[in-house]
Amino acid sequence: MNLSVNVQEDSNVKVLEVSGEIDAYTAPELKETLMPLMRESGNEIEVDLENVQYMDSTGLGVFVSALKASKESGSHYTLKNVQDRVFRIFEITGLSEIIEIKAAIRGGNE
Amino acid sequence: MEAFDYIEMKVPAKAEYIGVMRLTLSGVANRMGFSYDAIEDLKVAISEAVTNAVEHAYEEKESGEITVGFGLYEDRMEIMVADRGGSFDLEEVKNGTGPYQSDEPVEKIREGGFGLFLIEALMDEVKINNKYGVMVIMTKYNREEEVDMDDDQISTIQ
Numbered sequence: 001m002n003l004s005v006n007v008q009e010d011s012n013v014k015v016l017e018v019s020g021e022i023d024a025y026t027a028p029e030l031k032e033t034l035m036p037l038m039r040e041s042g043n044e045i046e047v048d049l050e051n052v053q054y055m056d057s058t059g060l061g062v063f064v065s066a067l068k069a070s071k072e073s074g075s076h077y078t079l080k081n082v083q084d085r086v087f088r089i090f091e092i093t094g095l096s097e098i099i100e101i102k103a104a105i106r107g108g109n110e
Numbered sequence: 111m112e113a114f115d116y117i118e119m120k121v122p123a124k125a126e127y128i129g130v131m132r133l134t135l136s137g138v139a140n141r142m143g144f145s146y147d148a149i150e151d152l153k154v155a156i157s158e159a160v161t162n163a164v165e166h167a168y169e170e171k172e173s174g175e176i177t178v179g180f181g182l183y184e185d186r187m188e189i190m191v192a193d194r195g196g197s198f199d200l201e202e203v204k205n206g207t208g209p210y211q212s213d214e215p216v217e218k219i220r221e222g223g224f225g226l227f228l229i230e231a232l233m234d235e236v237k238i239n240n241k242y243g244v245m246v247i248m249t250k251y252n253r254e255e256e257v258d259m260d261d262d263q264i265s266t267i268q
Binding site for chain 1: 125126128129132150153154157158161164165209210211216217219220222224225227228231232
């Protein structure tokens with residue numbers, strides 16, 4: 001039930017590899033890494049959620065804050081490899097409409 | 111009265127126990143034969159309810175505990191999550207909840223407020239009592255048994 005967040009810098013894109021479960025206990029850790037990057041201007045960030053099997057509304061809160069910060073700073077982020085269960089939470093709440101999400105790759109196809 | 115098994119746990123009102131509750135629920139729901147997807151729904155719902163209780167305790171500067179009860183019925187699970195903090199304005203909470211509407215500007219989206227909405231979306235019945243502290247009672251039916259009940263079988267019974 002822990003969360004780990006690693007930042008990989010790949011040319012001009014920063015990739016945040018998140019693994020574990022995102023809930024009220026672990027969300028602050030994600031927020032502490034993601035928010036400073038979103039507040040800097042001109043950052044292009046990919047948040048890789050391949051190894052996140054569980055997320056609830058506290059995770060949504062972090063991504064909403066990140067979206068707000070990015071609008072002000074001119075940075076940009078996308079979520080990638082989002083698992084079905086996690087994607088469902090974005091879908092039910094309507095946030096999949098405004099947050100750029102690439103679902104998990106299945107059988108080599110997107 | 112309908113027969114049922116009842117399991118109750120008390121945990122400190124701290125965020126680190128939310129995951130423990132989720133794991134416990136997962137075990138109980140698995141024992142009852144809930145499907146994988148239903149168990150995942152239940153996990154989100156109980157986490158949202160326990161998170162609310164933890165935040166509530168924090169706002170009230172209480173170091174209280176949260177009581178979680180599982181009612182195991184033949185066809186459903188009833189989950190009760192209660193904290194003993196002061197009550198809150200339910201209407202106000204309900205007004206601040208709901209899905210994102212596409213005409214809403216990003217700056218206006220609430221970072222919180224999705225919790226109660228998710229509980230209502232993922233569970234079959236939700237009741238909230240805030241007379242003494244806050245108590246959320248939510249029910250999910252186990253529909254596994256209905257899967258192979260097709261039209262033909264129903265007409266045979268009739």
